[in-house]
Amino acid sequence: MILIHVTVKTKEETTGEFERTLRQVVTNAHKTAGCVKYEWYPIPDMPQGYVIYGEFDSKENFKKYLNSDVVKRIGDELIPLLDGPPKFKHYEATVFEGN
Structure with a gap:
């Protein structure tokens, strides 16, 4: 499983457009193959700050996501609304089943 964690801050005047x-x-993104979860949250102590969190079921599907229209749209439409570059991290995780 691949987990993504992206932190961004929008320009003050673009917050509404960014959220829409x-x-x-x-x-x-939810329609992308292998997308298990894809959510966003405002950061309470950071005006115009947001966290985007996602989970993909495999490296292969994550790579497909990176080359998808979703990521192209992020680059074309969301990145220009930011007050700086996004902070992007991704992790490879193993799901442990309980007893």
């Missing part, structure tokens, strides 16, 4: 576009991006 991000809602559409999240809806489309």
